[in-house]
Amino acid sequence: MPNLIRHDWTLAEVTQLFALPFNDLLFQAQSIHRQFFDPNQVQISTLLSIKTGACPEDCKYCPQSARYDTGVEAERLMEVEHVINEAKKAKANGSTRFCMGAAWKNPKQRDMPYLVKMVEGVKALGMETCMTLGMLDQHQAEELAGAGLDYYNHNLDTSREYYQQIITTRSYDDRLTTLEYVRNAGMKICSGGIMGLGEEASDRSALLMQLANLPTHPQSVPINMLVKVKGTPLEDVADLDHFDFIRCIAVARIMMPESHVRLSAGRESMNEQTQALCFMAGANSIFYGCKLLTTPNPEESSDMKLLRKLGMRPEAVSTEIGNEEQEEALYRQVVKKANESDFFYDAS
Secondary structure, three states, X not given: OHHHOOOOOOHHHHHHHHOOOHHHHHHHHHHHHHHHOOOOEEEEEEEEEEEOOOEOOOOOOOOOEOOOOOOOOOOOOOOHHHHHHHHHHHHHOOOOEEEEEEOOOOOOXXXXXXXXXXXXXXXXXXXXXXXXXXXXXXXXXXXHHHHOOOEEEOOOEOOHHHHOOOOOOOOHHHHHHHHHHHHHOOOXXXXXXXXXXXXXXXXXXHHHHHHHOOOXXXXXXXXXXXOOOOOOOOOOOOOOOHHHHXXXXXXXXXXXXXXXXXXXXXXXXXXXXXXHHHHHOOOOEEEOOOEEOOEEOOOHHHHHHHHHHHOOEEOOOOOOOOOHHHHHHHHHHHHHHHHHOOOOOOOO
């Protein structure tokens, strides 16, 4: 298996993967997936917007940018107690990772004590923690790591070549530098991209090549389908064919075998069959709940019904704060919640 973990992919190789017949691509991706993961388990995360709107960046897909009139109301940083209560609800509904997102270009130092308390409070619940706060400096990354933050999300969004068509307020190298700071601080990296921004197929290949050729593969790779929002510059961009999106999932799985590949934003527009093919292609993580920051996401009951149809079940928490007995107890709690709702069955 070591030869499957590579950091020297060429664009020609990635392009060849995308060009495989669909059945062959999915077979290769599923075969690799089964060497590293239980194919019938899915990691479940919940995402909460802890500070919404009024972002100074100009990301052309984002309804939270202050530059676009999208109807998103600006809100202040959420109180720590409110965040912890939302995490408790997420855990009760089966999530094992709680992700907190703030619409900032970067956090100010005055915000750090509150962010630290949020991380510590969620960790105390026995959940994995993740934050996405924009760019970090090395000191901020170390401060969050010291609080126990497990993952930091910072997407590359698209290829280096297409990036300036989407964002001008921070550079591609700025994003890579933040990932370096996170890696140096000892946190796990959550980094992926958005498909359907009007990019070429070569941009999708280049994005996945960039992610796979990082010094270490991101432990979590969100593959997002653009959610078009009225008022943003991309509201009328052409839709990406769902088969092209599924190919992105499959290629990501082949190139980053040990990573969780997250079927992320855009699921609201996908039918059950499309999502099932994404799982077949190697996706093994989802965001769970009715909203991703400010855009729609399938409701919990819809997700659970689909997973039940597919014979899939939630992945147990993998935090390092507890022993195996505690992790097993949490897993039983998740399964009990699911069984009480009559949404899952154990296909093992």
